[in-house]
Amino acid sequence: MIPTAARPTLAIHKFSSCDGCQLALLNLGEGLLDLARMVDIRHFVEAGPMDEEASVDIALVEGCISTAEEAERIRRVRANSRYLIAIGACATSGGVQALRNLHDAGAWTADIYAHPQYIDVLANATSLADRVRVDCELYGCPVNGHQVLAAVRSLLSGVTPLNDRDKLCAECKRRHNVCVMVARGLPCMGPVTATGCGVLCPTLGRDCYGCYGPAENVNSAALGRQLEAEGMSKEARAGRFLFIHSNAPEFASGGSSGED
Amino acid sequence: MERFLPTAQFQRLINLLRRDGYDCVGPRVRDGAIVYGPLERVEELPVGWHDEQRPGHYRLARGSGRRFFDWANGPEALKPLTFASREVLWTVVRDGQGSLRFCEEVPEVRPTAVIGVRACDIAAMHLQDQHFGYREYQDPYYNRRRRALFLVAVDCARPASTCFCHSTGDGPAAHAGFDIALTELDDGFIARARSERGRDLLAELPTTEVTPDHHAAAGAQHDAAVAAQTRRLAGRNLKASLFAHLDHPEWDAVAGRCLSCGNCTAVCPTCFCHSVGDTTELDGRRSTHHRQWDSCFSAGHSYMHSFVVRDQTVLRYRQWLTHKLGTWHDQYGRSGCVGCGRCLTWCPVGIDMVETANRICGGDGDAQP
Numbered sequence A: 001m002i003p004t005a006a007r008p009t010l011a012i013h014k015f016s017s018c019d020g021c022q023l024a025l026l027n028l029g030e031g032l033l034d035l036a037r038m039v040d041i042r043h044f045v046e047a048g049p050m051d052e053e054a055s056v057d058i059a060l061v062e063g064c065i066s067t068a069e070e071a072e073r074i075r076r077v078r079a080n081s082r083y084l085i086a087i088g089a090c091a092t093s094g095g096v097q098a099l100r101n102l103h104d105a106g107a108w109t110a111d112i113y114a115h116p117q118y119i120d121v122l123a124n125a126t127s128l129a130d131r132v133r134v135d136c137e138l139y140g141c142p143v144n145g146h147q148v149l150a151a152v153r154s155l156l157s158g159v160t161p162l163n164d165r166d167k168l169c170a171e172c173k174r175r176h177n178v179c180v181m182v183a184r185g186l187p188c189m190g191p192v193t194a195t196g197c198g199v200l201c202p203t204l205g206r207d208c209y210g211c212y213g214p215a216e217n218v219n220s221a222a223l224g225r226q227l228e229a230e231g232m233s234k235e236a237r238a239g240r241f242l243f244i245h246s247n248a249p250e251f252a253s254g255g256s257s258g259e260d
Numbered sequence B: 001m002e003r004f005l006p007t008a009q010f011q012r013l014i015n016l017l018r019r020d021g022y023d024c025v026g027p028r029v030r031d032g033a034i035v036y037g038p039l040e041r042v043e044e045l046p047v048g049w050h051d052e053q054r055p056g057h058y059r060l061a062r063g064s065g066r067r068f069f070d071w072a073n074g075p076e077a078l079k080p081l082t083f084a085s086r087e088v089l090w091t092v093v094r095d096g097q098g099s100l101r102f103c104e105e106v107p108e109v110r111p112t113a114v115i116g117v118r119a120c121d122i123a124a125m126h127l128q129d130q131h132f133g134y135r136e137y138q139d140p141y142y143n144r145r146r147r148a149l150f151l152v153a154v155d156c157a158r159p160a161s162t163c164f165c166h167s168t169g170d171g172p173a174a175h176a177g178f179d180i181a182l183t184e185l186d187d188g189f190i191a192r193a194r195s196e197r198g199r200d201l202l203a204e205l206p207t208t209e210v211t212p213d214h215h216a217a218a219g220a221q222h223d224a225a226v227a228a229q230t231r232r233l234a235g236r237n238l239k240a241s242l243f244a245h246l247d248h249p250e251w252d253a254v255a256g257r258c259l260s261c262g263n264c265t266a267v268c269p270t271c272f273c274h275s276v277g278d279t280t281e282l283d284g285r286r287s288t289h290h291r292q293w294d295s296c297f298s299a300g301h302s303y304m305h306s307f308v309v310r311d312q313t314v315l316r317y318r319q320w321l322t323h324k325l326g327t328w329h330d331q332y333g334r335s336g337c338v339g340c341g342r343c344l345t346w347c348p349v350g351i352d353m354v355e356t357a358n359r360i361c362g363g364d365g366d367a368q369p
Helices: A020-026 A030-038 A068-080 A089-093 A095-102 A105-112 A145-156 A168-174 A180-184 A220-229 A234-242 A249-254 B007-019 B119-132 B140-147 B196-204 B212-227 B239-244 B249-257 B263-267 B313-332 B353-361
Strands: A009-014 A040-044 A056-062 A081-087 A136-138 B002-006 B023-030 B033-038 B049-054 B057-062 B086-094 B100-104 B112-117 B149-154 B180-185 B188-193 B274-280 B286-293
Touching (some): A009 A068, A020 A145, A056 A068, A056 A089, A056 A145, A081 A145, A095 A105, A168 B263, A168 B286, A180 B057, A220 A249, A234 A249, B007 B188, B007 B196, B033 B049, B119 B140, B119 B149, B119 B313, B180 B196, B180 B212, B239 B313, B249 B313, B313 B353
Parallel strands (some): A009 A040, A056 A081, B023 B112, B149 B180
Antiparallel strands (some): B023 B033, B086 B286, B180 B188
């Protein structure tokens, strides 16, 4: 094992999120043990080590910026980290929390909570990159732990992590899946969604719901029109595009028939 | 050599191929489509199934017929059997002294007999043979799989609405490139052998003479299959016409619909583009170098030292079509399209490539049928 002092340091920070991305890392099993051998994990609340203010080489950050405290804390994380990697839907686009950006979040809070005075949030939930410089973004709800390990490996080798934003369809075809959209008429988000999940949903015979966020060079309007032509209502179309990444511009535009 | 193989003896063909050491692969119904899968019994073939295809649409329906091959095609041609969608080319290991050791990873290949190959897909395979077997640049990964194949073709008797192989000169009947070809009739198959091993196998099968009635039925069936194809490209060589219309407004129109998802290129039996990459283990001691199917609709395809040359869909679509129907003639002596129609059917938004190409060429392609 590399002596602790010589090992690069790593922290895993949590912002507004469900903790699913940290769990994806815990679920790596042996991969996590390998990671712990390669780097000195200084902060990873789900696993044990706690030192939120540690200066580290690599920070993996899950969650969106939802409160004033988080807006301040992400600046400290940035200052304390050589490389900052945003992991998961919340960190990369704001995630499901950003749905409130489309509505009057204050009114919702008053409707839902018995004591809304204890809820102190910003009007908008945003990605990390909206607040600080981010070196790498890994999408997914949750993130794919193997992608995280590959990104860490790249940084350890001194190279820029690969940012594969090809469409899910490319990987789906490599897996020899029969297209659920063409053969079954399912409203699949694959043609606008980035690869990275390992084609989990279409491989199980269901349609992609876009949790890996927009691929590069997408045509959301054309897919949206096709979904409606296949019988989807405007509301269902909006729900499909805005579900996880409503704050990603490419999906925000696809959710509305307005500009078709 | 031409013989008649009664339906009741069809299983014998598979039995003999298996006896000779071949794994048999044939069309099977899976997940709502006809795709190749392992085959042991003829009953596993899509008996009585029909496919309904149009741009962006594919559905299977079961009829009352007893034919095995009464459908056009499925999403995959022979391509996945020869050009693997993803495979490791070599690995590199760092030893204790820090030196690197490179190991070639040649695929383990079993002799494989494919039953039910369409003429369009054989034509496509010959194009890929040219590409992967070009002069001194032989591709051992492709070649190993390719040489392991025994091909049993079946003439297409029921083209889909998306098919246009007759206009490209590649179908619906198989003329070359197979070991045995079958014409399916109601009570059996006219079987013709084209290779030595095909002849040997056919000689062992319990066949009878082909009668004039068989020939008449086969001829009528062929004519009907040709007549059923109403779609056709404006000509077999559209290179000059496409390049004369690089600014045609239709390019922008199709780009407005195109998802740039690359499904057309993935199902295309002649598309051969791939990317290479490396996967390094976390401890940095071992790395694998792999290649996988790529597409001219991806950013990586035209990425050059920090910028993407074709950064818009209109440029990617134009690259695809002008290469496929145009500059393939310079590279491979013919068009890259074999008329299988998969790029129409499996386009999620149903873009009709034939209509698009014909509109751009304005009907001024060469006049060949």
